[in-house]
Amino acid sequence: MERLKVRLNKPEAMIFDMDGTLFKTETLLLPVFHQLFDRLREEKLYEGETPSEELMLSCLGMLLEDIWRKVIPNHGEAVHRRADELLLELELDGLKRLDTELYPRVAETLEQLNRRGVRLFVASNGLEHYVKGVADAHGVLPFFEGLYSAGEYKTATKVDLVKLLMDNHQIGSAWMVGDRSSDVEAGKKNGQTVIGCAYAGFGQGQELAGADVLIRSFEELIALYEEAEEA
Structure with missing residues (x-):
C-alpha cells in the first residue's frame, strides 16, 4: 500500500464503490x-x-x-x-x-471487517437492481447495512449520494473506498478519509489524486484498519 498522508483513525463505517472496487466489472x-x-x-x-x-x-x-x-x-x-x-x-x-467475479478476497475481507464491527455500505452511481444484484449474486449482500445507488435515490453526484447515506445512518466517521475521482471527491467533500483502489486500472493518470492511501489489493484494508488509531 502507498501512504499519502499519515495517521488514519479507525472509522465507524466504510463506504464502498461497486464497479472497479468490489466488482470486477x-x-x-x-x-x-x-x-x-x-x-x-x-x-x-x-x-x-x-x-x-x-x-x-x-x-x-x-x-x-x-x-x-x-x-x-x-x-x-x-x-x-x-x-x-x-x-x-x-x-x-x-x-x-456468466462467470462474473469480485476482486480477489473481497468477500473474505468484508466478512472480517463486519466481524470487527465496522458498518459497511455501498455507494454507487449505478442502477438500483444492478448494484443489489451484484452483491446478492456474489453472496456479500448480508455484510452491508445499506446499498445506495444513484438509480434508486436520483442523486446528481456521488457527493450527494454519500451525504444522504451518512445522514440517513448517522455516520460520523467513514472511509470512502473507491477507484475513481468521483469517489475521492465524494469522500473529501463529506469530510471523510479516502482509500484509493489502484488495482482495477480503469482510472487514468490523476484519477486517485487526493486519496489518503492507495491500496494495491482489497485485503490491505484489514491491515490499514488494524493499524489505524482509535478516534
Whole structure:
C-alpha cells in the first residue's frame, strides 16, 4: 500500500464503490455491452459498429446518462433511455448466466471487517437492481447495512449520494473506498478519509489524486484498519 498522508483513525463505517472496487466489472460488462448494441441495431435505434470496449470501460463510475452521452453522443434521449433499460435487463441476466467475479478476497475481507464491527455500505452511481444484484449474486449482500445507488435515490453526484447515506445512518466517521475521482471527491467533500483502489486500472493518470492511501489489493484494508488509531 502507498501512504499519502499519515495517521488514519479507525472509522465507524466504510463506504464502498461497486464497479472497479468490489466488482470486477469487465467480467459482466463486456459481453453485455456487445449484446446491448446488437439489440439496439435490431430495434433500428443504432447503426454502425459497436463502440470500443476501451471507451465503455473508461466510463465506469459515471452516471448512466453521462455514459451514453460519451459512448453514443449522436443519439437522443429516447435511445439513451432504451439503452438504460437494455443494460439493466442484460446485466441481471448476465449475473445468472456468466462467470462474473469480485476482486480477489473481497468477500473474505468484508466478512472480517463486519466481524470487527465496522458498518459497511455501498455507494454507487449505478442502477438500483444492478448494484443489489451484484452483491446478492456474489453472496456479500448480508455484510452491508445499506446499498445506495444513484438509480434508486436520483442523486446528481456521488457527493450527494454519500451525504444522504451518512445522514440517513448517522455516520460520523467513514472511509470512502473507491477507484475513481468521483469517489475521492465524494469522500473529501463529506469530510471523510479516502482509500484509493489502484488495482482495477480503469482510472487514468490523476484519477486517485487526493486519496489518503492507495491500496494495491482489497485485503490491505484489514491491515490499514488494524493499524489505524482509535478516534
